[in-house]
Amino acid sequence: MPKKRTRTKVVYLGPKYTFSHEAASKMFPRAELFYQSSFRDVFGMVYTAQMHYGVLPVENSSTGPIAETFQLLVDQPFEAIKSDVRVKITGEMFIPINHHLLARTKMEVSQLRTLYTHRQPYLQCADWISQNLPNVRIEYTISTADAAEKLLQDSTGACIGSNVLARQAGLVKLSPDIQDFSRNVTRFVSISATHTKVTAACNKSTFAIIIPDKAGTLVRALQLVSAENVNLSSIKTLPIRDSRLFDLDFKDWFVIDIDEGGATPRFQNLVDRLSARRDVILSRKMLGSYAAFPLGPPPREARPTMPTGHRPQEPPSLLDIIAKGESELVEFKATLRYDIKTRGANKELGKVVGKTLAGFMNSDGGYLFIGVADDGEAFGIEKDISLLGKRNEDEFLSTLYQVVLDTIGEEYCQKVHPEFLTYKAKRVCAIRIDRSNKPAWFIDKGIQTFFIRAGNSTRPLGAKDALDYVLEKFRSV
Numbered sequence: 212m213p214k215k216r217t218r219t220k221v222v223y224l225g226p227k228y229t230f231s232h233e234a235a236s237k238m239f240p241r242a243e244l245f246y247q248s249s250f251r252d253v254f255g256m257v258y259t260a261q262m263h264y265g266v267l268p269v270e271n272s273s274t275g276p277i278a279e280t281f282q283l284l285v286d287q288p289f290e291a292i293k294s295d296v297r298v299k300i301t302g303e304m305f306i307p308i309n310h311h312l313l314a315r316t317k318m319e320v321s322q323l324r325t326l327y328t329h330r331q332p333y334l335q336c337a338d339w340i341s342q343n344l345p346n347v348r349i350e351y352t353i354s355t356a357d358a359a360e361k362l363l364q365d366s367t368g369a370c371i372g373s374n375v376l377a378r379q380a381g382l383v384k385l386s387p388d389i390q391d392f393s394r395n396v397t398r399f400v401s402i403s404a405t406h407t408k409v410t411a412a413c414n415k416s417t418f419a420i421i422i423p424d425k426a427g428t429l430v431r432a433l434q435l436v437s438a439e440n441v442n443l444s445s446i447k448t449l450p451i452r453d454s455r456l457f458d459l460d461f462k463d464w465f466v467i468d469i470d471e472g473g474a475t476p477r478f479q480n481l482v483d484r485l486s487a488r489r490d491v492i493l494s495r496k497m498l499g500s501y502a503a504f505p506l507g508p509p510p511r512e513a514r515p516t517m518p519t520g521h522r523p524q525e526p527p528s529l530l531d532i533i534a535k536g537e538s539e540l541v542e543f544k545a546t547l548r549y550d551i552k553t554r555g556a557n558k559e560l561g562k563v564v565g566k567t568l569a570g571f572m573n574s575d576g577g578y579l580f581i582g583v584a585d586d587g588e589a590f591g592i593e594k595d596i597s598l599l600g601k602r603n604e605d606e607f608l609s610t611l612y613q614v615v616l617d618t619i620g621e622e623y624c625q626k627v628h629p630e631f632l633t634y635k636a637k638r639v640c641a642i643r644i645d646r647s648n649k650p651a652w653f654i655d656k657g658i659q660t661f662f663i664r665a666g667n668s669t670r671p672l673g674a675k676d677a678l679d680y681v682l683e684k685f686r687s688v
Contacts, residue, residue: 242614300499473500565618591637
């Protein structure tokens with residue numbers, strides 16, 4: 212009999228419903244996800260090959276590098292001759308971060324006494340907190356989910372968290388979008404000790420170097436990169452903590468990102484230059500070569516149509532969106548794969564969901580609610596879950612992402628943002644879909660079809676109409 216394929220295991224910085232959880236779900240939509248509460252524990256499970264991959268944050272556009280991840284990478288032992296480390300970076304993803312002030316019940320901000328928060332969200336909202344919560348005591352927690360747990364025991368407390376955390380923990384949003392900078396993005400990386408193969412798809416690399424303590428040495432080191440016409444996209448410093456590498460205090464690793472993959476001749480020429488110049492490079496560690504996260508104009512977030520002149524302070528809730536019914540930006544599906552007539556699984560229903568998702572991506576984005584019938588009545592996702600091997604919501608998400616993978620493609624998983632809510636005593640999956648920056652083709656049995664939203668439905672376009680639409684809609688891509 213053929214050997215059963217082992218499901219990929221991924222560990223992230225938990226607990227659930229954090230931005231790290233979101234990043235892991237999008238980077239590895241088919242994987243079995245686990246979490247650990249510390250950077251070191253995540254790294255340790257990857258280093259010992261208990262997990263195929265780990266997902267950790269490495270930097271934020273507002274607060275800069277997250278030193279814990281980089282430090283774990285550069286501190287690990289390496290083979291000096293090859294400059295190889297065991298755990299390497301294998302991928303990256305950017306996640307937009309929106310922080311909200313959350314509490315157990317609706318209350319005035321002036322009534323708050325304690326703010327529970329992880330240090331990173333605090334730093335990203337520090338100015339807002341200083342201006343609006345000058346007398347509130349700050350209590351740091353190990354994660355945003357841990358902050359919510361502590362808040363549930365404190366009627367005069369608040370925490371910082373996402374929309375997903377608010378809904379999962381049943382919290383009330385006192386003030387939305389309290390981050391100090393509107394464009395607040397965290398870069399996450401995947402790491403692995405067992406899946407580090409460098410392919411032609413890799414177009415970015417990270418390495419670390421130690422240079423002599425002499426004037427002008429850093430310039431000469433960077434000239435080695437420039438000589439190969441390789442773009443240096445980032446440079447960071449981290450303390451050298453191994454005295455065997457450098458015996459002076461307060462000396463640093465220089466961690467460098469370049470826009471070049473490890474499989475190219477230019478990269479190999481650069482490695483040869485670094486190896487040959489012992490007067491400039493005392494030590495180096497190659498930390499990984501991987502596919503860079505595709506950058507482009509930020510997608511417009513879909514919003515249901517509001518009456519003219521009505522400008523709410525925050526977007527309508529998901530329950531409000533359901534109450535307004537189906538529209539060009541909203542669609543209901545009773546099930547994902549559960550066939551109500553046969554009371555069994557029907558993969559054709561999953562294809563219908565795939566068409567709908569592709570239609571939203573090719574239009575202006577929108578919302579798809581699974582577990583809600585066409586007339587707005589609650590059907591729930593319990594029947595879908597009953598068909599799964601592991602009968603829980605995490606497995607439902609894996610099945611949903613599998614639909615995206617099978618019908619549209621892996622890179623489009625990042626365009627769907629699912630979460631769960633209770634609607635009329637039934638559990639429902641609400642999916643916010645981003646507008647895509649390039650055409651999203653629906654694929655079935657090798658045949659590609661282009662779908663868009665039109666009124667309250669999703670419809671295919673013929674070849675000529677699809678071409679005209681793509682040239683017009685995506686002309687700037």
